[in-house]
Amino acid sequence: MIVNERIVTYLHSLEKSNGELCDEIERFAHETDVPIIRKEMESFLKVMITMKAPANILEIGTAIGYSAILMAKAMPEASRITTIENYEKRIPIARNNIEKAGFSDRITLIEGDALKVLPELAEIYDFVFMDAAKGQYMNYLEMIIKKVAPGGVIICDNVLQEGDIVKSRYGIERRNRTIHGRMRDYLYELKNRDDLETTIVPIGDGITVSVRKDIG
Numbered sequence: 407m408i409v410n411e412r413i414v415t416y417l418h419s420l421e422k423s424n425g426e427l428c429d430e431i432e433r434f435a436h437e438t439d440v441p442i443i444r445k446e447m448e449s450f451l452k453v454m455i456t457m458k459a460p461a462n463i464l465e466i467g468t469a470i471g472y473s474a475i476l477m478a479k480a481m482p483e484a485s486r487i488t489t490i491e492n493y494e495k496r497i498p499i500a501r502n503n504i505e506k507a508g509f510s511d512r513i514t515l516i517e518g519d520a521l522k523v524l525p526e527l528a529e530i531y532d533f534v535f536m537d538a539a540k541g542q543y544m545n546y547l548e549m550i551i552k553k554v555a556p557g558g559v560i561i562c563d564n565v566l567q568e569g570d571i572v573k574s575r576y577g578i579e580r581r582n583r584t585i586h587g588r589m590r591d592y593l594y595e596l597k598n599r600d601d602l603e604t605t606i607v608p609i610g611d612g613i614t615v616s617v618r619k620d621i622g
């Protein structure tokens with residue numbers, strides 16, 4: 407945990423329910439080890455969506471549809487979400503949840519590997535939520551940056567790796583070293599690109615918010 411446990415518990419205690427269906431999906435996710443966004447990211451996303459009122463949202467990593475449904479509830483009625491998932495077992499569950507939520511016509515779930523799907527997307531997005539394989543964030547970024555208009559927002563989850571990010575490479579278990587290095591490179595990239603303004607927010611499992619700048 408990055409933030410003091412008592413503070414996290416207290417903040418969680420202030421969160422309201424997102425309705426019966428979301429509560430049910432959340433319970434199912436916890437029981438079956440599906441990694442969905444944490445409470446901190448939940449309210450963070452809802453605020454960002456309400457503030458930006460995006461018309462066209464792209465999500466990488468649907469899992470069982472929890473965050474997509476949450477975003478759909480916060481977005482304007484005419485807005486649309488495209489969400490990508492490649493884990494076959496989760497796709498029918500996500501579709502079912504999206505239908506139950508009444509969002510089948512506003513959330514499009516694309517099945518497949520984001521690395522293959524992203525270059526084929528024809529649309530421009532004004533809000534992107536990246537929440538898939540952490541080791542691939544750099545590759546996703548290269549592909550989505552071309553599909554985000556100036557003023558568009560890119561949010562990434564799980565960027566601080568439970569705090570491991572600040573440890574030296576040698577303090578990291580060998581099997582986690584590649585991902586540790588990749589995430590450090592990724593954060594450096596986000597902070598140093600001319601076409602992005604980025605803040606790293608150390609709540610939940612670490613969040614980045616970037617805005618695409620118009621650099622002409």
Ligand code: SAH
Nearest residue numbers: 442443467469472473492493519520538539
């Ligand atoms: N955003 C979801 C949770 C996503 S968990 C929520 O909060 O409700 C991350 C998901 O990304 C997993 O279901 C995993 O299967 C998917 N994923 C990982 N790599 C992927 C890839 N290359 N293409 C598509 N989906 C991917």
Ligand code: MG
Nearest residue numbers: 443537563564
């Ligand atoms: Mg996540």
